[in-house]
Amino acid sequence: MDASLKNNYGNKINPQLFGLWIAMGSIIMMFGAFTSAYIVRQAAGNWLEFRLPDLFIFSTVIILISSITLQVSYNAFKQKKELLYKLGLLISFLLGLTFLILQYKAWTELFGIGVDMKVNPSSSFLYVITAVHALHIIGGIAALMVAITHAFTLPFFYSKQRKMRFQLVLHYWHFVDLLWVYLFLFLLLTR
Amino acid sequence: MANDVLTYNDDTLIKEQGFEDHFHDHHDGDKYQSNFVTHYIFSMDHKIIARQFLITGMFWALIGAAMSIIFRMQLGFPEESLTWIKPLLGKWITVNAETGVGTLMPEFYYALVTMHGTIIVFFVLTAGLSGTFSNLLIPLQLGARDMASPFLNMLSYWFFFLASVIMFYSLFLSTGPFSGGWTAYPPLSALPQASTGSGTGMTLWLMSLTFFVVSVLLGGINYITTVLNLRTKGMSLWRMPLTIWAFFVTAILGLLSFPVLVSGFFMLICDRSLGTSFFLSEIFIEGAALPNVGGSPILYQHLFWFLGHPEVYIIILPAMGIVSEVLSVHARKPIFGYKAMVFSILAIGFLSFIVWAHHMFMSGVNPFISNFFVVFTLIIAVPSAVKVFNWITTLYGGNIRLNTPMLYAIGFVSMFISGGLTGIFLGNSAIDIQMHDTYFVVAHFHIVMGVAAFFGMFAGIYHWFPKMFGKFMNETLGKIHFWITMIGAYAVFWPMHYIGMAGVPRRYYSFNNFNSFDDFQLLNQFITVAAIIVFAAQVLFVINFFYSIWWGKKMKDKNPWKANTLEWTTPINTGHGNWEGKLPVVHRWAYDYGKDGKDYIPQHIPLTEEEKAAEGSH
Numbered sequence: 181m182d183a184s185l186k187n188n189y190g191n192k193i194n195p196q197l198f199g200l201w202i203a204m205g206s207i208i209m210m211f212g213a214f215t216s217a218y219i220v221r222q223a224a225g226n227w228l229e230f231r232l233p234d235l236f237i238f239s240t241v242i243i244l245i246s247s248i249t250l251q252v253s254y255n256a257f258k259q260k261k262e263l264l265y266k267l268g269l270l271i272s273f274l275l276g277l278t279f280l281i282l283q284y285k286a287w288t289e290l291f292g293i294g295v296d297m298k299v300n301p302s303s304s305f306l307y308v309i310t311a312v313h314a315l316h317i318i319g320g321i322a323a324l325m326v327a328i329t330h331a332f333t334l335p336f337f338y339s340k341q342r343k344m345r346f347q348l349v350l351h352y353w354h355f356v357d358l359l360w361v362y363l364f365l366f367l368l369l370t371r
Numbered sequence: 372m373a374n375d376v377l378t379y380n381d382d383t384l385i386k387e388q389g390f391e392d393h394f395h396d397h398h399d400g401d402k403y404q405s406n407f408v409t410h411y412i413f414s415m416d417h418k419i420i421a422r423q424f425l426i427t428g429m430f431w432a433l434i435g436a437a438m439s440i441i442f443r444m445q446l447g448f449p450e451e452s453l454t455w456i457k458p459l460l461g462k463w464i465t466v467n468a469e470t471g472v473g474t475l476m477p478e479f480y481y482a483l484v485t486m487h488g489t490i491i492v493f494f495v496l497t498a499g500l501s502g503t504f505s506n507l508l509i510p511l512q513l514g515a516r517d518m519a520s521p522f523l524n525m526l527s528y529w530f531f532f533l534a535s536v537i538m539f540y541s542l543f544l545s546t547g548p549f550s551g552g553w554t555a556y557p558p559l560s561a562l563p564q565a566s567t568g569s570g571t572g573m574t575l576w577l578m579s580l581t582f583f584v585v586s587v588l589l590g591g592i593n594y595i596t597t598v599l600n601l602r603t604k605g606m607s608l609w610r611m612p613l614t615i616w617a618f619f620v621t622a623i624l625g626l627l628s629f630p631v632l633v634s635g636f637f638m639l640i641c642d643r644s645l646g647t648s649f650f651l652s653e654i655f656i657e658g659a660a661l662p663n664v665g666g667s668p669i670l671y672q673h674l675f676w677f678l679g680h681p682e683v684y685i686i687i688l689p690a691m692g693i694v695s696e697v698l699s700v701h702a703r704k705p706i707f708g709y710k711a712m713v714f715s716i717l718a719i720g721f722l723s724f725i726v727w728a729h730h731m732f733m734s735g736v737n738p739f740i741s742n743f744f745v746v747f748t749l750i751i752a753v754p755s756a757v758k759v760f761n762w763i764t765t766l767y768g769g770n771i772r773l774n775t776p777m778l779y780a781i782g783f784v785s786m787f788i789s790g791g792l793t794g795i796f797l798g799n800s801a802i803d804i805q806m807h808d809t810y811f812v813v814a815h816f817h818i819v820m821g822v823a824a825f826f827g828m829f830a831g832i833y834h835w836f837p838k839m840f841g842k843f844m845n846e847t848l849g850k851i852h853f854w855i856t857m858i859g860a861y862a863v864f865w866p867m868h869y870i871g872m873a874g875v876p877r878r879y880y881s882f883n884n885f886n887s888f889d890d891f892q893l894l895n896q897f898i899t900v901a902a903i904i905v906f907a908a909q910v911l912f913v914i915n916f917f918y919s920i921w922w923g924k925k926m927k928d929k930n931p932w933k934a935n936t937l938e939w940t941t942p943i944n945t946g947h948g949n950w951e952g953k954l955p956v957v958h959r960w961a962y963d964y965g966k967d968g969k970d971y972i973p974q975h976i977p978l979t980e981e982e983k984a985a986e987g988s989h
Contacts, residue, residue, distance in 0.1 A: 193600065195519035195520070195596045195597075195600040195601065196519070196520065196596075198519075198596050198599065198600055199519060199520060199523075199592045199593070199595075199596040202591075202592045202595050202596065202626060203588070203592055205626060205627065206588055206592075206626045206627070206629075206630045207630065209626075209627050209628070209630040209631055210630035210631065210633055210634045211634075212631070213630065213631035213634040213635070213674055213677070214634050217634070217635075217638070217649075217670055217673070217674060220670060220673070221649075221667060221670055224667060226664070226665045297641070297645055297646070297647055298645070298646040298647055298648070298662075300648075300665060301647070301648055301649060301665050301666060304638075304641065304647035304648065304649060305649075308637060308638060308641055308647075312634075312637060
């Protein structure tokens with residue numbers, strides 16, 4: 181179905197990848213709304229100050245590494261290096277899971293020092309922003325799982341179609357990674 | 372000059388000069404239409420999806436309009452007995468045991484007003500209008516086989532359907548649907564205790580609208596991708612019909628503004644269920660203080676109106692695009708100022724993002740910030756005026772066919788002018804502070820985005836009905852429908868301006884306690900009677916619509932309106948892939964009407980030698 185409508189109009193850019201970028205634009209607007217609401221609300225006062233858990237630094241490092249490993253896997257796929265390709269995918273997947281666990285640990289740490297979701301809008305914002313971001317990471321992990329299933333069940337060969345599919349996962353993963361970096365820096369700098 | 376017998380032999384032309392995309396080469400069975408379920412229900416064909424959006428939208432339009440009739444009866448005839456609608460509304464009509472007089476319960480009055488707004492704004496004029504015509508026309512007018520992702524397109528409809536089912540279900544809750552106004556301002560929307568509809572009704576409202584946003588986003592991603600990537604050969608951006616430009620910008624607006632609403636919804640859900648205080652602060656219920664401290668209801672208003680204002684352009688831009696096309700086709704003249712039209716669509720789209728706070732002049736927004744929003748709001752009048760000027764000059768000296776789609780298109784221009792002018796009043800914060808929350812506002816937005824958008828939609832339905840169903844709608848019924856709606860809509864909303872200027876507030880259940888408003892009772896009765904008549908005309912339209920699907924006059928010619936756009940080069944019963952053989956190649960813009968003594972020259976007709984020479988010379 182989609183294949184029959186595939187790009188045969190002489191355009192360089194793939195419609196599905198393009199659609200993904202548009203979706204990213206939407207996601208940016210959503211987080212833009214969260215962070216601007218944060219700034220507006222913070223300026224109004226009655227704002228609880230607390231130190232961000234150090235675990236966020238580790239999770240940031242982890243998610244950055246996962247992006248690199250996925251890129252390595254993608255490059256390996258293009259150079260038809262099967263082992264590195266599969267390994268990269270698996271490692272990225274595991275790092276993605278680790279990121280989620282670290283985020284959860286950071287939450288429990290905050291909760292432990294009495295900064296729960298209800299205590300003040302400043303903590304509510306932190307929980308909501310990180311939670312909605314985590315949902316997007318879960319979406320990315322789901323995509324990675326599909327990619328892994330493909331990698332381990334289908335016979336290995338290089339095709340444009342498969343490269344394109346991989347690109348969809350890759351771009352999305354880089355995106356949610358950079359999104360987190362933005363959110364982390366935002367939370368850090370608005371302290 | 373007007374040469375009505377001029378026809379073009381499209382099939383031969385496309386065969387000889389068309390663009391071979393090898394679409395029909397690998398035909399391993401038609402995956403779109405293999406059986407009833409995949410053809411009519413879970414269809415991936417954009418043309419079927421368009422019809423699904425249209426008919427679901429019509430269903431909602433009838434419900435939304437019927438609701439307005441019920442609350443209009445309360446406003447026009449508060450003393451009359453409503454016992455006769457008790458079978459329909461059940462416990463929401465309380466009957467006085469002694470006198471037998473049935474009264475609408477105030478709680479349900481508010482629920483009706485809220486649902487009327489929600490349904491018409493989102494389900495009818497967003498999904499029903501842009502969903503229908505973007506789906507139908509984007510691939511057909513661009514010369515594409517289908518949308519970029521037919522699957523996401525199908526999901527887009529079914530998310531809308533899911534949203535519809537949830538909202539429909541909420542109408543039958545024992546506590547009633549949400550009743551805090553379609554804008555769902557906290558605290559009414561955030562506290563389940565606030566009103567009967569704020570509990571389960573609001574929960575379902577939020578669920579429904581979240582699914583609705585998913586539908587809009589999936590649709591929008593598809594529309595934008597298709598417009599930018601799947602145009603046929605020769606269809607440069609500057610050759611696209613204005614309909615496509617309008618749908619394109621509409622989709623961009625939706626994609627950028629709806630996510631902001633969703634983030635507001637997330638916070639609202641947290642306030643409702645998780646005890647956060649994004650929008651709640653220092654609220655007392657029955658003498659007891661709630662624990663929520665530090666929230667700001669104004670924050671929600673900012674988030675809501677950041678969507679809410681682009682939303683009115685999401686509603687009106689598709690109507691504008693449709694009207695531009697219909698006016699040009701039926702006036703047999705090129706649209707006046709094509710590029711100016713495109714740039715004004717873009718300008719309106721851009722400006723729509725920086726005017727949202729004009730809905731909040733009375734919300735305690737800093738007056739200096741208000742100034743900024745006043746200025747940008749008034750600047751929107753410029754591209755709007757450009758468009759109105761161009762529509763009128765398109766009509767000027769045209770060889771006008773006064774058929775139903777054309778009447779509606781002209782009616783749209785009339786409505787847009789009347790409603791737009793009052794927008795200039797309200798855009799000034801100094802006047803808005805007086806007019807805020809009066810019937811003047813109600814009159815303004817109903818004319819400019821309610822009635823006008825409906826007129827655009829009707830123009831589109833009457834114009835493209837042959838393309839959708841291979842039949843024509845009945846002209847006589849169509850004209851009766853038009854004249855009653857045109858005169859009736861002014862009869863409904865014109866008096867509201869006067870009532871509003873006199874200070875009568877909107878959203879009031881009754882004015883019994885305000886002697887100063889007694890004078891307007893007669894006017895309110897007049898409005899109610901006019902509304903009932905207009906509603907009856909819409910029922911006539913629905914009858915005409917469904918009657919014509921089966922028994923309407925058959926379409927014999929592929930291009931009954933002698934229009935230039937590509938959808939009229941497809942077969943009468945347009946199948947999967949839209950064109951049977953090759954794709955048409957585009958050689959010119961969509962508005963070559965009355966050029967060089969020819970009545971019309973469709974987009975796929977190659978340039979003549981003289982035209983080539985003329986094109987080279989400038």
